[in-house]
Amino acid sequence: MAATPLLDRSLLFVTGKGGVGKTTVTAGLARLLADQGKRVLACEIDAKGDLAAAFEAHGVGFNPVDVGGLSLMHMDTEASLREYLRIHLKIPMVGRIGPVARAFDFVATAAPGVREILTVGKLCYEVRERHYDAIVVDSSATGHIVGQLTAPQAIQSLVKVGLMRSQTEWMLDIMSDPSQTGLIIVTTPEEMPVSETLSLASEVADKTTVDLAAVIANRVLPERFAPRDEEVFDAITKKESLRLVDEIVHAPTEEVFAAARLATTLRRRGSAHLVTLREGLSPSVPVILLPYLFARSEGLRMTVQIADHLGEELL
Amino acid sequence: MAKEPASFESLFRSREIVIACGPGGVGKTTTAAAMAATAAATMGAKVLVVTVDPAKRLADALGISGIGNTVMDVPSKVFKNAGVTPQGSLSAAMLDTKESWDALINAHAPDEETKEKILGNPLYQNITSRFIQSHDYIAMERLYELHSSGKWDLIVVDTPPTRNALDFLDAPERMADFFSSKLLRWLVAPSRSSVVSLATRPFTQIADRILGTQFLQDISEFFLSLESMYGGFIERARAVQRLLAEERTSFVVVSSSEMVPLREAEFFVDELSKRNLDIGGVILNKVLPDSLSDPSVHATAQRFADEREALVSALVSQVGCEEDVARRVLATVSSSYDDFSVVAERERQSRERFSRSDAPVMNVPYFDHDLNDMAGLLGLGHYLFPHLKK
Numbered sequence: 071m072a073a074t075p076l077l078d079r080s081l082l083f084v085t086g087k088g089g090v091g092k093t094t095v096t097a098g099l100a101r102l103l104a105d106q107g108k109r110v111l112a113c114e115i116d117a118k119g120d121l122a123a124a125f126e127a128h129g130v131g132f133n134p135v136d137v138g139g140l141s142l143m144h145m146d147t148e149a150s151l152r153e154y155l156r157i158h159l160k161i162p163m164v165g166r167i168g169p170v171a172r173a174f175d176f177v178a179t180a181a182p183g184v185r186e187i188l189t190v191g192k193l194c195y196e197v198r199e200r201h202y203d204a205i206v207v208d209s210s211a212t213g214h215i216v217g218q219l220t221a222p223q224a225i226q227s228l229v230k231v232g233l234m235r236s237q238t239e240w241m242l243d244i245m246s247d248p249s250q251t252g253l254i255i256v257t258t259p260e261e262m263p264v265s266e267t268l269s270l271a272s273e274v275a276d277k278t279t280v281d282l283a284a285v286i287a288n289r290v291l292p293e294r295f296a297p298r299d300e301e302v303f304d305a306i307t308k309k310e311s312l313r314l315v316d317e318i319v320h321a322p323t324e325e326v327f328a329a330a331r332l333a334t335t336l337r338r339r340g341s342a343h344l345v346t347l348r349e350g351l352s353p354s355v356p357v358i359l360l361p362y363l364f365a366r367s368e369g370l371r372m373t374v375q376i377a378d379h380l381g382e383e384l385l
Numbered sequence: 386m387a388k389e390p391a392s393f394e395s396l397f398r399s400r401e402i403v404i405a406c407g408p409g410g411v412g413k414t415t416t417a418a419a420m421a422a423t424a425a426a427t428m429g430a431k432v433l434v435v436t437v438d439p440a441k442r443l444a445d446a447l448g449i450s451g452i453g454n455t456v457m458d459v460p461s462k463v464f465k466n467a468g469v470t471p472q473g474s475l476s477a478a479m480l481d482t483k484e485s486w487d488a489l490i491n492a493h494a495p496d497e498e499t500k501e502k503i504l505g506n507p508l509y510q511n512i513t514s515r516f517i518q519s520h521d522y523i524a525m526e527r528l529y530e531l532h533s534s535g536k537w538d539l540i541v542v543d544t545p546p547t548r549n550a551l552d553f554l555d556a557p558e559r560m561a562d563f564f565s566s567k568l569l570r571w572l573v574a575p576s577r578s579s580v581v582s583l584a585t586r587p588f589t590q591i592a593d594r595i596l597g598t599q600f601l602q603d604i605s606e607f608f609l610s611l612e613s614m615y616g617g618f619i620e621r622a623r624a625v626q627r628l629l630a631e632e633r634t635s636f637v638v639v640s641s642s643e644m645v646p647l648r649e650a651e652f653f654v655d656e657l658s659k660r661n662l663d664i665g666g667v668i669l670n671k672v673l674p675d676s677l678s679d680p681s682v683h684a685t686a687q688r689f690a691d692e693r694e695a696l697v698s699a700l701v702s703q704v705g706c707e708e709d710v711a712r713r714v715l716a717t718v719s720s721s722y723d724d725f726s727v728v729a730e731r732e733r734q735s736r737e738r739f740s741r742s743d744a745p746v747m748n749v750p751y752f753d754h755d756l757n758d759m760a761g762l763l764g765l766g767h768y769l770f771p772h773l774k775k
Contacts, residue, residue: 088409089646232597261755294717302714305704314703318695321685325676329722335753364724366731368644
């Protein structure tokens, strides 16, 4: 059976090593889905505000705000707990939440899985209630994502009875269904991000029930020269030719050529890492390439550009 | 540009601990290894580098692949192969969270029975492998242990990738808070006596419905068995905290000049200063060549583009290629310059913000290969310590 296309799934977790552009890609993906007319929720787990910055949005919190036709929220486990208690126990947590939340926070610190389940539970709840067509999650970085994706299992192994235990079943159903849920690993064509991506991919396969929907290689430098062009480039940068060029331009041009040399070197280094990436992944996992954007700044404009490039690859 | 390049060198001569911190993906691990290797090679000091998750080839280069938590001496042969006779010595250790926790329990459990009880508890298994902050805490705990062994003149620490830049700094304090908290005592109370404290009742009632009594009991039992060790945890957490604040410890913030990492690095510098911790300097990796943001080179690039047709006709006869190939190559050279100069200009301006702060800033260029052997590390090191003779 063919895998459900990325854009048709309802819950997409996006992860990646720090610094690879995970948040920008999450934002671009959410933007693309919204452009397709879907009701989209984009959620930042770490709530550092980077996702909001990618949309140039302000005032984002646990309650979603609308940014250009999509909803944006920050995960907040205490707010999630409050919502949970209100919905499931019918406890109006107005005055009480302080000490209870602190105590809960304490248990969550001591017992792993509890905090994660409040995060994953909230997202699965939104999927189950069909409040949105697609939820795109700017998840934890590579080191913590497995803990997050296996929160229902962690709760099942630690907690034998109680409300939370009984609710892990339907969460697992959603998380384990590749037609609904998918994980996207963002990487760059560099040594460490690629090697972390490969070890994460196998860890995800071994330990989680979540389907690895795609790997997105971000900041891929364009190929500058065809092989024949590169020969000519090398010939031009030889001393005699370069002197000729300098005479015509009336200035030393070596440093102008150096930029092209740098571009070629970096591209070549990246290509080797991309080969490692492709070969190290199961052939069924699509690798999507996003070009390096020589942009003046980050923010909404870059998000839109990323969305356009993703659209070219995915539509 | 660096304000006081020499101060990096004096930093490494005067401190006992240098902690490399900063955002992920900027070459922090490589930089920490390079600083340690260069200090060992040139300063006649006994240096230890504690790394978290080195690339395989870097680990191979240091001879620490698959060694887990043990400290290994980097053989002097490794330096010789890089053409260097080390003045001092280099040791390396990797940080394995699980092993470090086991070692900690083994070393500090009061008796065999408690030890077995803790190590066998399912919560313990979960805490050591999943508990996010346990990683940060154990890194600090391990640093304390290595430092107090007195075996090294200088310890260079690569910090674990954190969710939040400050997690590892706060970890000892949080651990101390955790173990001295009233809540922990409340939590532990039910398994001691059947009389549940009045104060915990609203909490236990709710928690019971959500999580079930068994789970709460598991937690209590786990913390009860750990109880004899609380004192030690708190004591060492405080000691680490003091060690970090003392003058013999310095922090080096590592970043690249890209926007997001740089913003995080700035935040880091602010937080370190707020806490009165010593900032030894800022290292910015992967800095593009100055020429890309040099106005006179911009002008040359502009004329180079304007004269394209003249250049094409001259080069066709000089190089002996087709006209359209020459035109295409020259256009590509121009566009490469334009593309990279946008980035270089943007990054240069971001870097200037750092130069205004007190910390010395050191720019390290893009290297044209991945740095994963000793020669490469020493090459990077010489950018950081420009006054040292090779």
